[in-house]
Amino acid sequence: MAEEQVVKKKRVVDPNSAAYKLGQITARNYTEAWEAKERGEKIGWCSSNFPQEIHRTLGIKVVYPENQAVAIAVRGGGTRGCDEAEAEGYSNDICAYARISAAYAKNPHAPEQDMPLPDFLLCCNNICNCMIKWYENVALDLNIPLIMIDIPFNHFYKATPEQIAYVGQQFRDAIAQLEAITGKKWDEERFREVCACTNATSKAMLRVADYLQYEPSPLAGFDLFNHMGVLITALGAPDSAAAFNQLADEYEALIKAGRSTFRGEREDYRIMFEGIACWPHLKFTSKSLIAKNINVAATIYAVAATHVYNTFDEMIASYYTIPGAMNLELSRDRRVQLCKANHVQGMLVHTNRSCKNWSGIMPEMSRQIGEICHIPVVAFDGDQADPRNFSEAQYETRVQGLMEIMQENKAGEQHV
Amino acid sequence: MNSMSDERTLLNTFHEIASHPRRQMDQYLSRGLKIVGCQAPYAPEEIVHAMGMVPMGLWGADMALSEAKRYFPTFICSIMQSMVELGIRGAYDGMSCILMPSLCDAMQATVENWKYAVPSIPIVYADYPQNRFGKAGHDYLRATHERQIARLTELTGATCTDEALRQSIEIYKEHAETMKAFSELAGKCGMKPSDRSAVFKSAWFMLKQEHTALVRELMAVMKPCGEKKIGVMTTGILADQPGLLQIMDKLNMTVLCDDVAHESRQSFFCYPKAETPLDTLADKFCTMKHCSLIYDPQKTRISLILEEARAHGAKGIIFIQTKFCDPEEFDYVFLKRACENAGIPLIMIEVDRQMTNYDQAGTALQTFCEMIQ
Ligand code: SF4
Numbered sequence: 001m002a003e004e005q006v007v008k009k010k011r012v013v014d015p016n017s018a019a020y021k022l023g024q025i026t027a028r029n030y031t032e033a034w035e036a037k038e039r040g041e042k043i044g045w046c047s048s049n050f051p052q053e054i055h056r057t058l059g060i061k062v063v064y065p066e067n068q069a070v071a072i073a074v075r076g077g078g079t080r081g082c083d084e085a086e087a088e089g090y091s092n093d094i095c096a097y098a099r100i101s102a103a104y105a106k107n108p109h110a111p112e113q114d115m116p117l118p119d120f121l122l123c124c125n126n127i128c129n130c131m132i133k134w135y136e137n138v139a140l141d142l143n144i145p146l147i148m149i150d151i152p153f154n155h156f157y158k159a160t161p162e163q164i165a166y167v168g169q170q171f172r173d174a175i176a177q178l179e180a181i182t183g184k185k186w187d188e189e190r191f192r193e194v195c196a197c198t199n200a201t202s203k204a205m206l207r208v209a210d211y212l213q214y215e216p217s218p219l220a221g222f223d224l225f226n227h228m229g230v231l232i233t234a235l236g237a238p239d240s241a242a243a244f245n246q247l248a249d250e251y252e253a254l255i256k257a258g259r260s261t262f263r264g265e266r267e268d269y270r271i272m273f274e275g276i277a278c279w280p281h282l283k284f285t286s287k288s289l290i291a292k293n294i295n296v297a298a299t300i301y302a303v304a305a306t307h308v309y310n311t312f313d314e315m316i317a318s319y320y321t322i323p324g325a326m327n328l329e330l331s332r333d334r335r336v337q338l339c340k341a342n343h344v345q346g347m348l349v350h351t352n353r354s355c356k357n358w359s360g361i362m363p364e365m366s367r368q369i370g371e372i373c374h375i376p377v378v379a380f381d382g383d384q385a386d387p388r389n390f391s392e393a394q395y396e397t398r399v400q401g402l403m404e405i406m407q408e409n410k411a412g413e414q415h416v
Numbered sequence: 417m418n419s420m421s422d423e424r425t426l427l428n429t430f431h432e433i434a435s436h437p438r439r440q441m442d443q444y445l446s447r448g449l450k451i452v453g454c455q456a457p458y459a460p461e462e463i464v465h466a467m468g469m470v471p472m473g474l475w476g477a478d479m480a481l482s483e484a485k486r487y488f489p490t491f492i493c494s495i496m497q498s499m500v501e502l503g504i505r506g507a508y509d510g511m512s513c514i515l516m517p518s519l520c521d522a523m524q525a526t527v528e529n530w531k532y533a534v535p536s537i538p539i540v541y542a543d544y545p546q547n548r549f550g551k552a553g554h555d556y557l558r559a560t561h562e563r564q565i566a567r568l569t570e571l572t573g574a575t576c577t578d579e580a581l582r583q584s585i586e587i588y589k590e591h592a593e594t595m596k597a598f599s600e601l602a603g604k605c606g607m608k609p610s611d612r613s614a615v616f617k618s619a620w621f622m623l624k625q626e627h628t629a630l631v632r633e634l635m636a637v638m639k640p641c642g643e644k645k646i647g648v649m650t651t652g653i654l655a656d657q658p659g660l661l662q663i664m665d666k667l668n669m670t671v672l673c674d675d676v677a678h679e680s681r682q683s684f685f686c687y688p689k690a691e692t693p694l695d696t697l698a699d700k701f702c703t704m705k706h707c708s709l710i711y712d713p714q715k716t717r718i719s720l721i722l723e724e725a726r727a728h729g730a731k732g733i734i735f736i737q738t739k740f741c742d743p744e745e746f747d748y749v750f751l752k753r754a755c756e757n758a759g760i761p762l763i764m765i766e767v768d769r770q771m772t773n774y775d776q777a778g779t780a781l782q783t784f785c786e787m788i789q
């Protein structure tokens with residue numbers, strides 16, 4: 001009964017809409033991996049920012065534990081996953097994605113989102129070093145090979161020639177390792193196609209994100225979180241660009257019609273939401289903002305997974321410019337650019353207990369962004385997958401506080 | 417002076433040095449030497465040494481945090497936070513620069529924050545490749561070392577020659593061998609954990625040739641303590657907390673061997689022969705294993721711990737977990753399993769640099785001792 005009621009309430013998504021198509025693309029990734037596994041092909045688990053050009057060119061199916069952890073956390077399984085891992089000896093200070101994933105590797109059942117067990121792992125630490133330890137543990141537990149691409153945190157503003165050479169060589173080594181494991185062969189022509197699709201999808205996504213510059217915005221910035229799955233699992237897929245371009249066209253139409261997907265009464269305030277979404281409390285965190293007519297008009301997260309490049313070296317360099325690998329100055333400047341272009345009036349920072357590298361530079365970086373953009377910055381404590389590290393009351397108070405400062409600032413502007 | 421008092425006198429010297437790094441630093445500065453801070457746990461100290469400067473290890477300190485809180489959320493380890501706190505408070509004033517590795521997420525954040533928290537002490541990036549088994553890793557690290565030398569020259573005016581680097585590598589090799597021998601002897605003699613710790617800790621605040629000489633002097637007069645001790649192995653990042661060491665002393669423990677990053681893990685490497693000393697230095701890291709901070713798909717560290725514990729007849733293993741240190745937390749899961757399978761008693765004690773009350777740790781260790789005795 002209860003389930004029926006839930007089903008009834010669910011909004012029906014138009015199968016011709018971009019949102020539907022994008023949802024299908026993410027779901028397809030799991031289906032394809034299951035099918036490949038059933039055919040007896042070797043499939044992998046893959047870090048979110050491992051160069052996807054490699055496995056896509058080789059025609060190897062992979063699934064993404066981070067993506068699965070999000071699905072589990074959003075659908076209420078975060079505590080179960082974390083508890084299982086903690087019973088194995090994992091500290092609750094460890095990233096909750098890693099805990100949920102390590103638990104799944106040992107006991108592969110999750111009603112929220114199942115996925116096939118891997119025959120090999122593809123690990124890339126450009127997002128964080130925690131990833132190395134997480135994948136080491138899963139590889140040992142499952143006794144499977146681990147292919148590693150090390151992209152060290154880049155303390156420089158731009159990747160240096162030796163950094164590019166180091167990663168470029170690992171890129172080639174990873175291909176050889178995967179060929180040996182799966183028996184599939186590298187094809188340069190196919191590689192060029194994948195690169196073309198990757199660029200096309202990235203540009204289409206950037207086009208989508210640019211619609212947040214409009215005032216009022218034709219979209220709720222939180223919507224972009226929903227499409228992260230496509231960027232992670234299908235950046236180089238042939239149909240992703242078309243789906244994102246359709247989404248952009250839909251926003252264009254909304255502007256013309258004077259409408260928006262933002263569900264607030266009006267868009268009184270525009271903020272940057274900084275950090276990974278607080279997935280277990282996504283509804284609460286977004287509803288609280290909507291109730292106050294605050295729209296998320298900027299988030300680095302949505303555009304962080306795009307890769308635009310012309311050459312092999314530029315492709316390698318693009319894997320150095322994702323949030324976990326960029327230095328404070330580059331991270332700051334990219335956000336400042338977004339805040340300015342999108343006319344943001346405040347910044348809400350998720351101090352994510354799971355994510356040490358991202359949260360570790362956040363106080364200083366957000367302070368600098370606040371000063372440069374003359375906007376208030378407020379932080380709340382949370383976690384991207386462990387529901388226990390979040391307090392609704394604290395969130396409410398902090399958002400309220402942010403709103404009051406934005407209100408005062410607005411009044412001041414009008415006064416002037 | 418009889419040999420026992422010689423030993424005590426020498427041990428007191430180690431304690432003095434270990435607990436007064438600033439005094440050490442001032443003494444070197446007054447000798448006209450430049451100081452380069454070397455953030456835990458690995459930095460190319462040999463290069464600094466070869467350039468005629470003093471590398472000093474930075475592992476934070478036991479203290480309350482105030483200034484560092486402006487930069488870090490609470491869940492970043494206290495080694496990094498207290499290091500930044502000390503930097504802000506001026507404890508490192510006089511250092512020419514600081515070599516900073518980024519082997520874990522906390523370190524990455526620390527390097528970035530340091531630029532703003534302690535702008536007076538410039539950074540030399542001490543990046544290491546994780547994928548270090550092939551040529552790509554070696555070449556990258558070699559290039560990184562070259563970049564470090566250029567930057568150190570720019571900041572201090574000092575230069576590095578192959579010959580000087582070769583000599584420094586020899587000095588470091590000798591030091592590592594001496595510390596291995598010392599660790600063995602300390603276990604055989606039943607040395608108190610607090611004394612053993614002081615000998616290891618002081619190494620971070622002395623020129624290695626001076627430390628080697630002092631340790632050798634000590635080893636020449638060390639005698640068995642004459643008491644029955646409970647021999648254990650320690651593992652973790654850091655094990656220098658006075659509160660913890662006092663408990664171990666009182667419980668009549670002695671450390672037979674360790675895999676602590678601040679102690680013996682520093683000697684788990686070799687200097688492979690190579691064309692140039694810089695290649696040797698790069699290969700030193702590239703051939704290194706057994707560390708939670710360095711990519712190791714086989715987790716060879718776990719088997720090493722078991723082998724060492726068995727070879728030394730350790731009655732149990734104490735895993736000293738620095739709070740919020742995730743590289744170690746991941747390894748703990750496998751060590752726990754391996755110890756259970758091997759029937760080796762293991763206890764985890766969580767510590768951090770803000771800890772003042774060790775009652776709980778004391779009770780847990782006492783129970784552990786009763787069990788393994
Ligand atoms: S949440 Fe942070 S720590 Fe966890 S996997 Fe992602 S980047 Fe790494």
Ligand code: SF4
Nearest residue numbers: 493520522653738741
């Ligand atoms: S290795 Fe552990 S103790 Fe050392 S800096 Fe990283 S988190 Fe801190």
